[in-house]
Amino acid sequence: MISLAELQRRIDTGELSADAAVARSLDAIRAKDEAIGAFVCHADHLRAANAGPLRGIAVGIKDIMDTAEFPTEMGSPIYRGFRPRADAAVVMMLKQAGASIVGKTTTTAFASIDPTPTLNPHNHGHTPGGSSSGSAAAVAAGMIPLALGTQTGGSVIRPASFCGVAAIKPSYRLLLTVGVKCYSWTLDTVGLFAAGVDDVARGLSAMTGRPELRLPATIQTPRFGIVAQDFAGAPEASGEQALRIAARAADKAGASVRALDLPQIVAEAWSAQPVVQEFEAHRALAWEYREHYDAMAPLLRAKLDETRDTPPAAYDAAIETANRARQALEQVFNEVDVLLTLSAPGAAPEGLGSTGDARYNRLWTLMGVPCVNVPAFVAEGNLPVGVQVIARYGADAKALAAARFVEQALSTAD
Amino acid sequence: MISLAELQRRIDTGELSADAAVARSLDAIRAKDEAIGAFVCHADHLRAANAGPLRGIAVGIKDIMDTAEFPTEMGSPIYRGFRPRADAAVVMMLKQAGASIVGKTTTTAFASIDPTPTLNPHNHGHTPGGSSSGSAAAVAAGMIPLALGTQTGGSVIRPASFCGVAAIKPSYRLLLTVGVKCYSWTLDTVGLFAAGVDDVARGLSAMTGRPELRLPATIQTPRFGIVAQDFAGAPEASGEQALRIAARAADKAGASVRALDLPQIVAEAWSAQPVVQEFEAHRALAWEYREHYDAMAPLLRAKLDETRDTPPAAYDAAIETANRARQALEQVFNEVDVLLTLSAPGAAPEGLGSTGDARYNRLWTLMGVPCVNVPAFVAEGNLPVGVQVIARYGADAKALAAARFVEQALSTAD
Numbered sequence: 001m002i003s004l005a006e007l008q009r010r011i012d013t014g015e016l017s018a019d020a021a022v023a024r025s026l027d028a029i030r031a032k033d034e035a036i037g038a039f040v041c042h043a044d045h046l047r048a049a050n051a052g053p054l055r056g057i058a059v060g061i062k063d064i065m066d067t068a069e070f071p072t073e074m075g076s077p078i079y080r081g082f083r084p085r086a087d088a089a090v091v092m093m094l095k096q097a098g099a100s101i102v103g104k105t106t107t108t109a110f111a112s113i114d115p116t117p118t119l120n121p122h123n124h125g126h127t128p129g130g131s132s133s134g135s136a137a138a139v140a141a142g143m144i145p146l147a148l149g150t151q152t153g154g155s156v157i158r159p160a161s162f163c164g165v166a167a168i169k170p171s172y173r174l175l176l177t178v179g180v181k182c183y184s185w186t187l188d189t190v191g192l193f194a195a196g197v198d199d200v201a202r203g204l205s206a207m208t209g210r211p212e213l214r215l216p217a218t219i220q221t222p223r224f225g226i227v228a229q230d231f232a233g234a235p236e237a238s239g240e241q242a243l244r245i246a247a248r249a250a251d252k253a254g255a256s257v258r259a260l261d262l263p264q265i266v267a268e269a270w271s272a273q274p275v276v277q278e279f280e281a282h283r284a285l286a287w288e289y290r291e292h293y294d295a296m297a298p299l300l301r302a303k304l305d306e307t308r309d310t311p312p313a314a315y316d317a318a319i320e321t322a323n324r325a326r327q328a329l330e331q332v333f334n335e336v337d338v339l340l341t342l343s344a345p346g347a348a349p350e351g352l353g354s355t356g357d358a359r360y361n362r363l364w365t366l367m368g369v370p371c372v373n374v375p376a377f378v379a380e381g382n383l384p385v386g387v388q389v390i391a392r393y394g395a396d397a398k399a400l401a402a403a404r405f406v407e408q409a410l411s412t413a414d
Numbered sequence: 415m416i417s418l419a420e421l422q423r424r425i426d427t428g429e430l431s432a433d434a435a436v437a438r439s440l441d442a443i444r445a446k447d448e449a450i451g452a453f454v455c456h457a458d459h460l461r462a463a464n465a466g467p468l469r470g471i472a473v474g475i476k477d478i479m480d481t482a483e484f485p486t487e488m489g490s491p492i493y494r495g496f497r498p499r500a501d502a503a504v505v506m507m508l509k510q511a512g513a514s515i516v517g518k519t520t521t522t523a524f525a526s527i528d529p530t531p532t533l534n535p536h537n538h539g540h541t542p543g544g545s546s547s548g549s550a551a552a553v554a555a556g557m558i559p560l561a562l563g564t565q566t567g568g569s570v571i572r573p574a575s576f577c578g579v580a581a582i583k584p585s586y587r588l589l590l591t592v593g594v595k596c597y598s599w600t601l602d603t604v605g606l607f608a609a610g611v612d613d614v615a616r617g618l619s620a621m622t623g624r625p626e627l628r629l630p631a632t633i634q635t636p637r638f639g640i641v642a643q644d645f646a647g648a649p650e651a652s653g654e655q656a657l658r659i660a661a662r663a664a665d666k667a668g669a670s671v672r673a674l675d676l677p678q679i680v681a682e683a684w685s686a687q688p689v690v691q692e693f694e695a696h697r698a699l700a701w702e703y704r705e706h707y708d709a710m711a712p713l714l715r716a717k718l719d720e721t722r723d724t725p726p727a728a729y730d731a732a733i734e735t736a737n738r739a740r741q742a743l744e745q746v747f748n749e750v751d752v753l754l755t756l757s758a759p760g761a762a763p764e765g766l767g768s769t770g771d772a773r774y775n776r777l778w779t780l781m782g783v784p785c786v787n788v789p790a791f792v793a794e795g796n797l798p799v800g801v802q803v804i805a806r807y808g809a810d811a812k813a814l815a816a817a818r819f820v821e822q823a824l825s826t827a828d
Contacts, residue, residue, distance in 0.1 A: 068701065082499050085492070089596075092700035176599060178698045182503075182592040210726050284592045286506035287482065312624050 001165065002028075002145040004057060004199035011056045018048035018056030022100045025058030028143040029102070037118045038128075038138035041070055042103025052098020053206040059094050060138045060147040062131075063104040064111050065190075066179035067091055074181050075107040075116060075131075078292045088179025090148055090190050090207065097206040102144060105134025108355060109297035110285060111150055111183050115352045122164060122382045126348040129159030130355030132193070136163040139193045146203045147193040152183045152277060154344070154361025156191035157388050160373035161343035162356060164384025166200045166407070167193045170396050172368030174208060184280035186319070187273070187365050197372060197404040204396070213397050215404050222402040224250050225260030225336035231267035232359040236346030238379035239360075243342055245413075246376040246387040246406055250340065253409035260336060262329070266363065269325030272318035273362040278307035279315040322366050326393070329367055333392035338402040340389055343373045347383035364388070370396040372403035376410055415579065416442075416559040418471060418613035425470045432462035432470030436514045439472035442557040443516070451532045452542075452552035455484055456517025466512020467620040473508050474552045474561040476545075477518040478525050479604075480593035481505055488595050489521040489530060489545075492706045502593025504562060504604050504621065511620040516558060519548025522769060523711035524699060525564055525597050529766045536578060536796050540762040543573030544769030546607070550577040553607045560617045561607040566597045566691060568758070568775025570605035571802050574787035575757035576770060578798025580614045580821070581607045584810050586782030588622060598694035600733070601687070601779050611786060611818040618810070627811050629818050636816040638664055639674030639750035645681035646773040650760030653774075656791040656799035657756055659827075660820055664754065667823035674750065676743070683739030684777040686732035691776075692721035693729040736780050740807070743781055747806035752816040754803055757787050761797035778802070784810040786817035790824055 002025070010016040026046060033039050040063045049055045061067060064074050066084035073079045091101060106116040108131040118133040120126040121141035128137040132149025136159035139147050149156045151169045160167030168191055175190035182188060192207075194200045198215050205213035226247050235243070251257040282289070282304060288296060289304055296304070332339075342360040349356055364371050370393075373386040389406055391399035416439070424430040440460060447453050454477045463469045475481060478488050480498035487493045505515060520530040525545040532547040534540040535555035542551040546563025550573035553561050563570045565583045574581030582605055589604035596602060606621075608614045612629050619627035640661050649657070665671040696703070696718060702710060703718055710718070746753075756774040763770055778785050784807075787800040803820055805813035 068705070079499055085496050086701035089697045089700060092704065093697070096700065096704070173599070176697055178596045178599060179701075185587070185590060185592060208726065283503045283507070283590055286503060286510065287500035287593075290506065290510070291482070312622065 001139060001142045001195035003195045004145040004202055007056060007145055008202065018050065021056035022046050022048045022058045025102055025144045032141050032143055036121055036137050036141050038105055038134040038141065038143065040073060040104045040106055040134070046100050046102060048100050049098040052096070054094065055098035057099045057146055058102040058144050059099045060102055060105040060135055060144050061091060062135050062149045063107045064150065064181040065091060065148060067101065067104065069101065070104050072104070075109040076295070076297060078288055078295050084179070086179060089176040093207040105138055105147060107131050108133065109300055110181060110288070111152060111155055112297065112300035112303070113355060114297035114299045115355050117352065120162060120348050122384060126350055126381070126383060127162065127352055127355050129162035129348060131155040132159050133355065135193050136160055136165060139165045139195065145194060145199065149191050149193060150180060151189050151191055151361065151365055152187045153365060154358030157361050157371050157373045158344045158356050158358055160193055161386030162348035162384065164375040165193050165195060166197045167191055167373045168200045168204060168400065169365065169371045170204060171370045171394050174396060182284040184277045184284065186276050186280060189365060197374065197400060197407050200372070201400045213400065215401060219401050219405050221255050222337040222405055223256040224338060224340045225258060225332070227260055227262060227339045227341040229341055229360050231270050235342050238346040238377065238385050239342050239344060242377040242385035242387050243340070246374070246410060247340060249409035249413040250406055252413060253405065255405065260332070260339065262332065265321065265328045266325045269322050269366055270363040272321040273366040275310060275314055275318035276322065276366065278303065279310050282308060326367055329369070330392060338389050338391045338399060340387055340406070343386040343388045347379040347381070347385050364390055369393050370399040372399050374403050374406045374410070415553060415556045415609035417609045418559040418616055421470060421559055422616065432464065435470035436460050436462045436472045439516055439558050446555050446557055449533070450535055450551050450555050452519055452548040452555065452557065454487060454518045454520055454548070460514050460516060462514050463512040466510070468508065469512035471513045471560055472516040472558050473513045474516055474519040474549055474558050475505060476549050476563045477521045478564065478595040479505060479562060481515065481518065483515065484518050486518070489523040490709070490711060492702055492709050498593070500593060503590040507621040513560070519552055519561060521545055522547065523714055524595060524702070525566060525569055526711065526714035526717070527769060528711035528713045529769050531766065534576060534762050536798060540764055540795070540797060541576065541766055541769050543576035543762060545569040546573050547769065549607050550574055550579060553579045553609065559608060559613065563605050563607060564594060565603050565605055565775065565779055566601045567779060568772030571775050571785050571787045572758045572770050572772055574607055575800030576762035576798065578789040579607050579609060580611045581605055581787045582614050582618060582814065583779065583785045584618060585784045585808050588810060596698040598691045598698065600690050600694060603779060611788065611814060611821050614786070615814045627814065629815060633815050633819050635669050636751040636819055637670040638752060638754045639672060639746070641674055641676060641753045641755040643755055643774050645684050649756050652760035652791065652793035652799050653756050653758060656801050660788065660790040660801040660824060661754060663823035663827040664820055666827060667819065669819065674746070674753065676746065679735065679742045680739045680777065683736050683780055686735040687776040687780040689724060689728055689732035690736065690780065692717065693724050696722060740781055743783070744806060752803050752805045752813060754801055754820070757800040757802045761793040761795070761799050778804055783807050784813040786813050788817050788820045788824070
């Protein structure tokens with residue numbers, strides 16, 4: 001993989017020009033993407049900016065995000081050849097930080113569950129996960145140092161886990177969804193993929209202009225609460241093993257690590273998340289569903305068919321449950337600094353029939369709290385499995401620092 | 415003006431066909447809009463739907479809302495001829511309720527403060543207000559029974575007041591901004607204009623599929639708190655008179671009416687609103703500001719120039735103030751059912767140099783609470799002046815019922 005931090009260092013010292021750094025990513029895409037299929041389209045040539053913390057950094061943009069210079073096709077034939085007038089806000093944040101937009105990465109249709117043809121770089125017989133399939137795969141395959149995705153259920157953390165890359169789903173609205181195709185306005189969250197936690201932190205800090213999001217020179221030892229998410233069912237053996245390995249490494253590195261039960265209302269919020277998600281999707285995708293029903297991706301269409309009669313009162317109740325759960329979860333973070341839990345049930349499923357299961361992600365998206373994936377374990381078939389570190393709403397810096405602690409603990413434990 | 419309720423009655427009884435109802439609006443636009451300039455574009459012919467509560471209702475859509483069948487130009491040459499692929503969510507909500515989209519109404523550039531050429535139907539020498547200029551003017555001039563606008567500062571309630579029409583800025587997110595050009599994601603709120611409060615309630619209920627938003631057969635007498643908004647400065651004589659007249663009418667109709675001071679934190683939130691608005695605008699309009707600086711409308715551009723260096727910490731503090739103020743305001747509604755306050759400093763200003771002042775609106779947009787404008791008084795120059803009725807977050811039905819109470823009290827007092 002390409003380390004963003006390492007690229008920055010070499011560009012800063014003049015060892016590598018920003019233009020040459022970008023050119024290397026273009027070369028890597030040309031060399032590798034035919035086998036992986038992470039990009040929908042990409043630039044032929046690209047000049048780097050000569051200023052900004054992300055100069056020389058080639059970034060892939062999930063193809064539900066508006067770009068003025070590339071088509072934006074939402075993973076659906078309904079948007080074939082569509083050219084937005086403007087760049088999405090997050091694309092502009094990247095440009096203003098000096099990044100070069102290298103191309104658009106594959107997305108399941110409207111960031112839902114119908115798989116793309118993208119392959120998992122670690123094992124071509126497996127899915128890279130979704131819906132941010134191309135962004136996770138492009139970073140994992142070493143084509144680009146940074147990519148943007150979105151998470152509504154588990155579309156950032158799950159593909160990051162399956163592809164063995166670091167990723168953050170930041171606090172709700174730290175990054176904006178202006179110019180990003182909406183699935184659910186309560187849930188949709190823009191996230192970042194990069195090689196390691198430090199790389200993710202540098203990307204997020206540069207985009208937002210918030211220096212406090214960079215990792216501190218010395219990372220304080222966090223208090224971890226291990227959360228099994230029993231309400232979401234049992235994990236697979238590989239998922240369980242990843243969590244056990246990560247918890248043990250943190251403990252060995254001197255952290256306080258203890259099992260934690262979440263309040264009952266939080267488990268109820270887990271059940272409320274699909275109600276919020278699909279009720280909002282019916283409104284956000286009303287034009288596509290009503291005017292282009294036949295062209296809708298089949299799994300998404302079936303999900304919308306199933307949920308079309310949800311009454312507003314059921315939605316209101318789900319939102320109310322989520323609000324109460326957010327307050328209850330705040331209290332949990334008075335006892336521990338961060339939670340450590342599964343990023344996915346296990347390693348990436350075989351084949352391209354499914355992008356995997358978001359059941360260990362969807363609660364956290366609804367809570368709006370920052371989640372960071374850290375690769376923890378490599379299962380049979382060379383398949384990575386991650387864990388996620390979760391902090392309270394707004395404590396993105398703390399989530400990143402604790403994730404870095406886990407990442408270091410795991411590398412020491414190796 | 416065209417009453418939506420009356421049209422519905424005539425269509426229901428078969429006295430008027432839905433097609434004929436829509437055709438009348440098209441005729442009215444052809445007859446009147448040359449003098450007013452409320453529309454950017456409109457349909458030549460239009461078939462009505464044959465089902466749905468809004469069949470036969472011709473609706474004007476503010477031109478920052480995406481429409482698949484009309485260009486969407488944002489009031490700016492930067493978007494000249496722009497064709498979105500899909501309809502905005504609120505446009506689809508109208509269509510699904512059977513409404514006919516008749517055309518696009520004028521908007522200040524990106525719903526900011528640079529006036530459009532639209533004239534106030536009551537006095538062509540005055541502004542109709544903004545930013546939803548065309549929607550307010552088209553309803554006021556009797557061209558259409560329903561129109562959509564948006565409010566970020568005071569862009570629904572203020573033009574409604576200036577044009578003498580009823581309008582609601584509903585609770586934040588009761589109507590969605592998916593497919594609506596963003597200025598500030600914390601503030602942008604879609605609202606409705608119609609002839610009277612009952613008409614507005616019918617429109618909102620039909621769009622959202624929430625029957626509880628229709629006016630009840632019997633309206634309970636509300637407890638009113640009169641709010642002067644001293645933190646926003648003193649009103650003009652006509653604004654003060656409108657509020658006095660409305661309060662007196664409510665009192666005479668048997669309501670409890672008392673002056674109310676708002677908690678200090680709420681006044682602080684009033685000062686925080688512009689910080690939130692412009693910080694977010696810099697991100698939402700980053701592409702336009704950076705790539706098309708010269709083509710930006712001059713007043714908007716100057717405002718963005720002034721505020722470009724606001725640090726994230728100032729924004730975070732403003733959001734924190736808003737959150738605390740929302741909690742404090744909730745308590746106020748334990749003492750009274752609704753607030754009654756100024757919709758604008760006074761009647762519409764002369765000329766087209768300004769769309770008027772949002773200082774009595776911006777607090778309520780930040781609080782996310784439902785606001786309903788009721789015309790209360792006609793000032794010198796045939797210029798209407800309204801008052802607004804405000805309920806707690808989520809109590810849109812209560813705001814509408816109390817506004818109807820004021821509307822009836824005023825008509826009885828006449």
